[in-house]
Amino acid sequence: MTRPGHRSRSASACARVLPWRWVVVALGLAAMSIAGPACTWNPVERDAGAAGTAGTARPMSADRGDGVDQAPLWQADAEGYLGLEVCRGCHRLETAHWEDTVHAAAFLEQPRTALERRACEACHGPGAAHIADPANRSAIFAFTREAGASIEHMNAACLRCHEGGARLHWPGSMHERELMACVDCHNPMTRVSGRGLLRARNVNETCFGCHPTQRVELRKRSHMPLLEGRMDCVDCHQPHGSATDPLLDAATSFELCTRCHADKRGPFLWEHAPVTEGCTSCHLPHGSNRDSLLATSPPYLCQQCHAQIGVANHPIELMTPRNLAAGGSAAARDPRAIGRSCVTCHAAIHGSNHPSGARFHR
C-alpha cells in the first residue's frame, strides 16, 4: 500500500490569467474601496450562503472620463455570489475544461435546484471575497489541503448533493476512515475519464495509484481480465463503502462471483459445502500463478479440509501406501497427486446435479 502525498499545485493559476484581464482586474480592485473579508463559507452547514460573505464585493463601474458610467463588470448578489461569467473572466481555461463535464451539462442546461444554478460557486462557495483579493488563498473554497480546506468540508461540499445512494455506507467505510476525500479519486474540473469524473483515465488506473499490489496480482498467470479492459474494480468493489468487508459490492463472495459465473450458483442436487459458503476459500479474487485463480494447488487445496486417513473409498492424504511404495518413480506416481490431481476424478467440484454425483465425479 502506498499513499501519495497530499496533492500540491506548483503552477499558480496566475499563469493562466490573461494579461489584459489583469488590467481590468487592477482597475476593479482600485475601484473597490474595501476588500472583502476572508471566505467563511462552510459547506458543512449545508446552507449555501447562510454563512457567506454577504454583499461585500462592490459592483465596479469604469468611468471613461466622459461622465458616462459603464454597466458594472460584476455584481455580487446579496450572499456574495457572482455567477459563472465572472469566473470565466479570469479562469478561461478552467471554465472551458469544466464546461466539458457532466456537472456543466446538468447545472447549465437543466438545473434542478438553486444551488446547481450557482455553477462554479455550487462547489467553491460565493466568490466575492476571492475576487476582491485573488492572492488570498483562504478567500475561496479550494479543494486542496494546502489551501486550508479540511477533509470534512471538502467532502461535505460534494455530499450535499450526493449523499445517500451509493454513498450510504461512506460514513465509517475504510476509505472514509483513512481520511480520504472525494477528490482523491474524483476531479470534477475536467473530463479525464470516460465516466465518473475520475482523476485517472479509468477506474483501474484510479485505484492502482494507491493499490499497486493489485496491479501486480492482475499480471499473474491466471487473473481476472481487468488489464485486458473487460472489467474493473467497481464490478466487485464499492469504493464509497459497503456493508461487506473489504468494500465488496455484494453481501457475500458467493453472491458477488455468481453474478457473472452463474453456472456455479446452483442450486445443486449435491452441493459442495465450501462453495455455498463463498468462493474465496479456494480462489483468489485478483490473480494467482496457479490454474483457475486457485489459492493453493490440489491436492493440498483439498487436503486443507479433507485430511482424514483411511476413509471408506480411498485414502485422501498424500502419504498413501502406493505413493510411498512407488518411491517417487514417475511411472507409478499416485494419480491423486499429479496433473489436475483430485479434480481429475472429482470434476464437478462446484456441485453436481447428476443422480450419482454425490462425490462430484460428474
Ligand code: HEC
Ligand atoms: C479577478 C480575477 C479572478 C476572478 C474574477 C476569479 N478568480 Fe479565481 N483566482 C484568481 C487568481 C489570480 C488565482 C490564483 C491565486 C493563487 O494561486 O495564489 C485564483 C485562484 C482560484 C482558485 C484556486 C485557489 C487555490 O487555493 O488553489 C479557485 C478555486 C478559484 N480561483 C475559483 C474562482 C471562482 C469560482 C471564481 C468565480 C466566482 C473565480 N475564481 C473568479 C483570479 C480570479
Ligand code: HEC
Ligand atoms: C462539482 C464541483 C465543482 C465545480 C462545479 C467547479 N469546481 Fe473548480 N474545483 C473543484 C475541485 C474538486 C477542485 C480541485 C481539483 C483538484 O484537486 O485537482 C477544483 C479546482 C479549481 C481551481 C484550481 C485550479 C485547478 O484547475 O485545479 C480553479 C481555478 C477552479 N476550480 C475554478 C472553477 C471554476 C471557474 C468553475 C466554474 C466554471 C469551477 N471551478 C467549477 C470543484 C468544482
Ligand code: HEC
Ligand atoms: C449542486 C449539486 C452538486 C454538487 C455540489 C456536486 N455535484 Fe456531482 N453531480 C451533480 C449532478 C446534478 C450530476 C449529474 C448526474 C445526476 O443526475 O446525478 C452530478 C454527477 C456527478 C458524478 C457522475 C459523473 C458521471 O460521469 O456520471 C460524479 C462522479 C460527481 N458528480 C462527483 C462530484 C464530486 C466529487 C463533487 C464535489 C467536488 C460533486 N459531484 C459536487 C450535482 C452536484
Ligand code: HEC
Ligand atoms: C476510492 C475512490 C473514490 C472515492 C474516495 C470516492 N469515489 Fe465516487 N466513484 C469512484 C468510482 C471508481 C466511481 C465509478 C465510476 C464508474 O462507474 O465508472 C465513482 C462514482 C461516483 C459517482 C457517480 C455514480 C454514482 O454512484 O452516483 C458519484 C456521484 C460519486 N462517485 C461521488 C462521490 C463522492 C461525493 C465522494 C466523497 C464522499 C466519492 N465519490 C468518493 C471512486 C471514488
Ligand code: HEC
Ligand atoms: C488515495 C489513495 C487511495 C485510492 C485512490 C484508492 N484507495 Fe482503496 N484504500 C486506501 C487506503 C489508505 C486503504 C486502507 C489501507 C489498506 O487496506 O490497504 C484502502 C483500502 C481499500 C480496500 C480494503 C478495504 C478493507 O476493508 O480492508 C479496498 C477493497 C479498496 N481500498 C479498494 C479501492 C478501489 C476499488 C479503489 C478505486 C476505485 C481504491 N481503493 C482507490 C487508499 C486508496
Ligand code: HEC
Ligand atoms: C472479481 C472481483 C474483484 C475484482 C474485479 C477486484 N477485486 Fe479486490 N477483492 C475481491 C474480493 C472477493 C476480495 C476479498 C478477498 C478475501 O476476502 O480473501 C478483495 C480484496 C481486495 C483488497 C483487500 C486486500 C486483499 O487483497 O485482500 C483490496 C485492497 C482490493 N481488493 C483492491 C482491488 C482493486 C484496486 C481492484 C481493481 C484493480 C480490485 N480489487 C478488483 C474481489 C475483486
Ligand code: HEC
Ligand atoms: C463482472 C463479472 C465477473 C465477476 C463478478 C467475477 N468474475 Fe471471474 N471471470 C470473469 C471473466 C470475464 C473471466 C474470464 C473468462 C474468460 O476469459 O473466458 C473470469 C474468469 C474467472 C476464472 C478463471 C480464470 C482462469 O485463469 O481460467 C475464475 C476461477 C474466476 N473467474 C473466479 C471468480 C471468483 C472467485 C469471483 C468472485 C471473487 C469472480 N470470478 C467474479 C468475470 C467475472
Ligand code: HEC
Ligand atoms: C472447494 C474449492 C472451490 C470452491 C469453494 C470454489 N471453487 Fe471454483 N474451482 C475449484 C477448482 C479446484 C477449480 C479447477 C477445476 C479444474 O481444473 O477443472 C475451479 C475452477 C473454477 C473456474 C474455472 C473453470 C470453470 O469451471 O469454469 C471458475 C470460473 C470457478 N472455479 C468459479 C468459482 C466460483 C464462482 C465459486 C464460488 C461460487 C467457486 N469457484 C468456488 C475449486 C473451488
Ligand code: HEC
Ligand atoms: C474449505 C474446506 C474444503 C475444501 C478446500 C474442499 N472441501 Fe470437499 N468438502 C468439504 C465439506 C465441508 C464437505 C461436506 C462433508 C460432509 O458432508 O461430510 C465436502 C465434501 C466433499 C466430497 C463429498 C464427500 C462426501 O462424503 O460426500 C468430495 C468428494 C469432496 N469434498 C472433494 C473435494 C475436493 C476434490 C477438493 C479439492 C478440489 C475439496 N473437496 C476441497 C470441505 C472442503
Ligand code: HEC
Ligand atoms: C482416480 C480417481 C480419484 C482421484 C484422483 C481422487 N478421488 Fe476421491 N474418490 C474417488 C472415488 C471413486 C470415490 C468414491 C466414490 C463413491 O463412493 O461414490 C472417492 C471418494 C472421495 C471422497 C468421499 C469419501 C468417502 O468416504 O466416500 C472424498 C472426500 C474424496 N474422494 C476426496 C479426494 C481428494 C481430496 C482427492 C485428491 C487428494 C481425491 N479424492 C482424488 C476417486 C478419486
